Amino acid sequence: MPALITNSTTRYGWAAIVLHWLIAAIFIGQFALGFVMMRVSSQRTAFELIQLHKSFGFLLLGLVILRIAWRLGNTVPALPRSVGRFERRVAPLVHFALYAFQLALPLSGWALVSVSMLEIPSVPFNLFVMPDLPLAESDSAESFWTSAHWYLAYAGIGLVALHFAAALRHHFWLKDAVLTRMITPSSDHNAE
């Protein structure tokens, strides 16, 4: 059983699987929360949702760092043989880009609150004060990082949609193990 924690050459282990889905849920939730909080009419609700968005953003950043460290120290399972040449090339690029977005989104969000003249402290889940990034405050820096965060969020969710569509295609169309091996490591889907 303990072996199922780590990856093997043919399957993902529990650690990679749990981190993938936990992060996926928070990432998509963050997009939805970000979208909604900018559009609610009550300023009070908006303030509270933004603080919640920051809290989950920091949680995500922590999990992503853990995930990347885990991934770098682990075997990467090879794609099943059934996967075609094109996808064999593109999937790693998309996965790499997804990692980049998982880092860039929380970092750009952190940057935008750090440079804001409003100086609203970040207190993730009201537990501790998260220091600001050492960047100079100004309205222009804030609008720069706000638009960077905005473009990253929309580009990131677009890429996730592609990634999601690809996963569904593998499962329902190609009927291979690409999706199931990200759900459970127990049956060692071989690389046939």
Add this chain to the structure above:
Amino acid sequence: MVARIFGFAAVAACLAMPVFAAVALSDAAGSYTISPAGSSIRFSVGKAGGGGLAGAFARFKGSIRIDSSNVGRSQVNITIFPESVGTGQRRVDAFLRSDAVFDAANSPEIQFRSTSVKRTGDTSALVTGRLTARGKTFPEKFTAELAGLKAGTIRFHVTGKVLRSRYGMDVGTPIYSNVVDFDMTLTGRRR
């Protein structure tokens, strides 16, 4: 007038302090209108990690009446117009005016009506009264320190702490403290 008070003070200091105070205050007895020029109502709210949010109300009105025979029967009334709040940050001001905090559109006035004034020293008093904001009224206490008195003008330095949560303004706690520190200079001109 100033000379007279300080002249008395010098003499009184040799006697007993209450005598000085009695003299100063009976001199001060009368009705005053708070004059915005020479007055300010500032506040600050501490925040997590240090520092705080500071601001002031630009528009307010009020009156001070000092009873000649019984200081305890003196009276202070202040009306603040929260629409006039200013922090130096437009977005913060808009937030404070909105229904997240003052709801200035529906509650255009914050009122303080004193219910008792207690002498706490030669030139200081504890003012208790009823503060009404956003339709909620609670008793609050402020410390008033006589800061100046001359021909028809009286000036007090007033400080006090108010818990904003009671007035439906708890937004942002605990990132921003529930305690609002008031620091006011109130200058009254004799009517």
